[in-house]
Amino acid sequence: MTKDVNVFIKNFPNTKEAEAITENPDGTYTIFLNARMSYERQLEAYQHALEHIQNNDFQKLDVQQIEAIAHADQTTKEPIVTQKKKRRRRNRYRQYEKQRRALEAFGVDAWSQHEAHWLDPDCRF
Numbered sequence: 001m002t003k004d005v006n007v008f009i010k011n012f013p014n015t016k017e018a019e020a021i022t023e024n025p026d027g028t029y030t031i032f033l034n035a036r037m038s039y040e041r042q043l044e045a046y047q048h049a050l051e052h053i054q055n056n057d058f059q060k061l062d063v064q065q066i067e068a069i070a071h072a073d074q075t076t077k078e079p080i081v082t083q084k085k086k087r088r089r090r091n092r093y094r095q096y097e098k099q100r101r102a103l104e105a106f107g108v109d110a111w112s113q114h115e116a117h118w119l120d121p122d123c124r125f
Contacts, residue, residue, distance in 0.1 A: 004028040005053065007046065011035045018045035023058045 005028065012020075012034040018041060020032040031049045033042045052058075103109075 005050070006030045007033065009033045009035045009042070018042070019049045021049045021052060021058075029053050 006024075008030065010032050012032075015034065015036045018034050018037055022030045022032075024030060031046060033045055037045065
């Protein structure tokens with residue numbers, strides 16, 4: 001059964017929130033989308049709001065758990081934010097290792113590099 005949904009595009013006071021959902025007394029729902037977001041981001045927010053409605057999240061009490069499940073990757077059940085952080089951390093580590101190997105090829109070890117930077121912050125190897 002499809003639930004009735006009204007959609008309005010409004011100027012939110014900030015760009016942090018993409019959508020807001022309210023359950024109306026007659027059993028319908030209203031989705032407010034942030035007009036300051038791009039069209040693609042509004043589509044994502046609309047889809048996110050529909051998932052909350054389809055999952056009957058308005059009858060649940062724990063908001064944190066609802067959002068954690070809604071933002072989880074369906075294949076791993078791991079929050080997407082955590083996956084992004086892990087990816088960034090891996091990329092930074094790879095970049096650091098690449099720089100370290102390049103400096104060691106010139107005979108500069110990590111200790112010498114840190115010592116030189118401590119003595120002169122503008123020093124670049």
